[in-house]
Amino acid sequence: MQTQEAAKLEGTATPHTGGFDWIKLMALGGAILLLSPVLPILIDGFNPFFTILIVPPLVGLVLLRFARKVGIVWLGVVSLALLVMNAGFIPDALMHPESPADFVPVSMLTVGGLLAVTATIPAFRAARGRTRISALPKVLGGVAVALVVTSVGASMVARGMITSDAPAAGSTVVEMEDFAFGPQTISAENGEVSLYLTNNDSVRHTFTVDELGVDVSIAPGQSRQIRFDADAGEYRFYCKPHDPGMEGDLVVG
Ligand SMILES: [Cu+2]
Known part of the structure; x- marks a missing residue:
């Protein structure tokens, strides 16, 4: 044939x-x-x-x-x-x-x-x-x-194989939904910032703060607990794949 x-x-x-x-x-x-x-x-x-x-x-x-x-x-x-x-x-x-x-x-x-x-x-x-x-x-x-x-x-x-973290006590809950962070302004005390990030979308998001060297990827449906140090000040956080548009302010007092 x-x-x-x-x-x-x-x-x-x-x-x-x-x-x-x-x-x-x-x-x-x-x-x-x-x-x-x-x-x-x-x-x-x-x-x-x-x-x-x-x-x-x-x-x-x-x-x-x-x-x-x-x-x-x-x-x-x-x-x-x-x-x-x-x-x-x-x-x-x-x-x-x-x-x-x-x-x-x-x-x-x-x-x-x-x-x-x-x-x-x-x-x-x-x-x-x-x-x-x-x-x-x-x-x-x-x-x-x-x-x-x-x-x-x-x-x-x-x-x-995605796994989610449990929220740590005292964390600020940040939801990622419809390509937006909620809340868009996060307040934290001077020193350690503790955030519990949940992605409710079907695509990947990141929580990225350039000045602080923070860059975390959160898969669809995933929750991640993160901690980082920050001096008093105002910082812009954003999602790398959806920047500009998906962003907010971190206010450390
Ligand atoms: Cu995003």
Whole structure:
């Protein structure tokens, strides 16, 4: 069966039909990009930001079907733009598999984006009829699918391993909900600050105070007890992935 297929390819088939070629690899990259915002939408429901992210790869896949060369260029440019736009956010999110709503879309965006960028020039050449039969697209496609499946699985496992701290007596309770801290102004005595941080969102947040060297990651559904020293003064705290916007003031008196 396999040899028949191969023989057919070498004989009569046009360069970009049959087998897993660069154009199909481009389509796979676009499909992974298209699926990357789906998990957050499934978890959180409709979200305009994530829904908009579906549009560019969808347009690319439609173009790839009906105006092949335009679709290849479109997907290449969109992928590169998405990678560049998210470059600041990608490494941090990839360090935290325990937060699937961050980790899975970002790892899919990275894999799908790199795949489409890699495939752009060879796919364009193939669309112009200048192609060489190569096993590389199939290998890259297999690696990409394996990476996506592994990252989803690893994220689910890491999610299940999250543990929460018990609140210490005298701690100030700080809730993180709907991408905001509550309360937004935290008062503390000069000396040791003791906070009990709870994340009620489905994405990861951090409690970060640059001046005090405090940077704690709180997974979805997790509660963490933290203590740190602070001299009297006013400090800005914020969440790294959602800054600006998710912030507050720590007033130490
Ligand atoms: Cu946040």
